[in-house]
Amino acid sequence: MSEELGKSIEGFRTDAHIDEYVLDRDDVGTFSASDGSLTYARPDEASPTSVPLTEVDVIRFERNTTLHHMKFLGVCAVLLGLVLTVAPTANMYRYGLPATRTEALIHGFVYVFAIGAWLTAYDYLEVGNHDVIDLYICTADGTHVVCGSIDDPAFVHACEHLIDSNIPTTNQNSKLASEIA
Structure with a gap:
């Protein structure tokens, strides 16, 4: 099954907010998938955090309307x-x-x-669209949170890759579902 998960996701790289969405869009990190793992890093971190796809239990998408x-x-x-x-x-x-x-x-x-x-x-x-996608990557060790705007085409494209992959996903974001459909 690990080979199946490793081959099921196409590589992507996008800007993202790690752990929370920042209003003025400062402190933007990166979120990417390649070589059978999901990787995210804050701009000030020396080494990125990598989550192997084999350890991912579920990926949950939610709509954040706090903005x-x-x-x-x-x-x-x-x-x-x-x-x-x-x-x-x-x-x-x-x-x-x-x-x-x-x-x-x-x-x-x-x-x-x-x-x-x-x-x-x-x-x-002056923020623009106030709809934010919260992406929760759930593993046995904990939950990793990555956030992005619904207006960011690269982040939405990355979410499409995750939804289309063999990784179990739960999409509770109706706007994202309509963007992908």
């Missing part, structure tokens, strides 16, 4: 950015420039927080 809530947080960050921008500007328009050094520092800090709110709003609202 759908980021739009709400993005709108909240926009509102906070508006308040932190308009309030000190209106105060300076009405009363003039700050008279003391303390007032100037307070206005400066408020503007720094406003910039942070605008950048946070941009991060939350």
